[in-house]
Amino acid sequence: VQRVILGATGMSVSPIALGTMTFGDQVDPDTSCALLDLAVDHGINFLDTANSYNAGLTEQIIGEWLKAHGGRQQLVIASKLRYRVGDDPDSAGLSPKTILQQLENSLKRLDTDYLDICFLHQPDDDTPIETTWRCLDALVASGRVRCLGLSNFAAWQIVEIIHLARARGWAPPTVTQALYNTISRGVENELLPMAQAYGIGTCAYNPLAGGLLTGKHRAGEDAVPDTRLAVNTGYRNRYWNDRQRAAAGRVAEIAHQAGRTP
Incomplete structure (x- = not known):
């Protein structure tokens, strides 16, 4: 499979990522691991997940597969933070305390020391973005996160964060994720032109x-x-x-x- 450079992340990824939202729910663990094997055997090196998928079980399945399969350095693993995980009310939001705890939980479940991409799954109106981004910048500096991404953010919100990061000397967002397919093309109006102008890598979810x-x-x-x-x-x-x-x-x-x- 050919590789593409994912925007300003500099990471070389397969054009198709394996989404894992159904792992541990509609897809049982054994089948999930078989799908991971099949994807990697066919050249896919980009895995997309989230801490909230099936109350953390999805990340756990990936972590168990990764421990058995190996090859972490050859993979690009992206996960997301923001939504509630299972019944834990303290797992939702983007406050520094929540981010630090949920990232730690994700790393343990995934059996890895770092995330290649940490996405914010959605904006959090209860936490100032400057507070959130200061925490994320520290995580990049620590090596636990390599790149920062924004999922379900509007173009203007992403631009605001880009300029905030530039002004503070913080790690900028380098990738975005949005709903995009043949019959849902709203991102073509503003988000995709913005991403092209700022060198932001773009990942589409719900492609089918x-x-x-x-x-x-x-x-x-x-x-x-x-x-x-x-x-x-x-x-x-x-x-x-x-x-x-x-x-x-x-x-x-x-x-x-x-x-x-x-």
């Missing part, structure tokens, strides 16, 4: 619209049982509507005309 763009869900029928669109209310609310399904159907038609899968 939660499975809607795979072609397995047929028009006029309910979602295929046990898939994300069948069991996940958030994804169903996001994609399972007439407009999105019609757009996905049109994408499938174009793919079939070209002799390709959706």
Whole structure:
């Protein structure tokens, strides 16, 4: 698999990252490890996870696989902080205390000394961004985090943080993550032009619209049982509507005309 440089991170990554949100939930641990093996065997070196995925179980599965598989130095591992982890009310938010504790927990579960990318999963209106970023800069200086990323942040918020980091001499954000696929293209208006202008690497999540763009869900029928669109209310609310399904159907038609899968 070819490699690309992920923006100003300088890291060489596979163009496709393996998302792990379903590991430990819809996908059992053994199958999760088999998928990790398959991905790495086919040249994928970029793993994306979050501390909140399945109350930390997802990170734990990756850590156990990593301990058995080895090769940490060849992988780029990204995780995220912000959301509540399981039933722990103190795990949510972006205060320095929360960040330090949750990063420590993530590193233990992942069985690693550092994260290649630490994403903020979403803004935290209760904590000033300067307070948050001062803490993150210290983590970069300590070596426990190599690069900082922003997920689900607006373009103007990212620019604000870039200039804050420049003014304070802190580590800047170098990568962003946003919802982007063939039928959800809002980031093309501001986020992608901003990222290009500032040299910010961009990662897309939901590239297959939660499975809607795979072609397995047929028009006029309910979602295929046990898939994300069948069991996940958030994804169903996001994609399972007439407009999105019609757009996905049109994408499938174009793919079939070209002799390709959706």
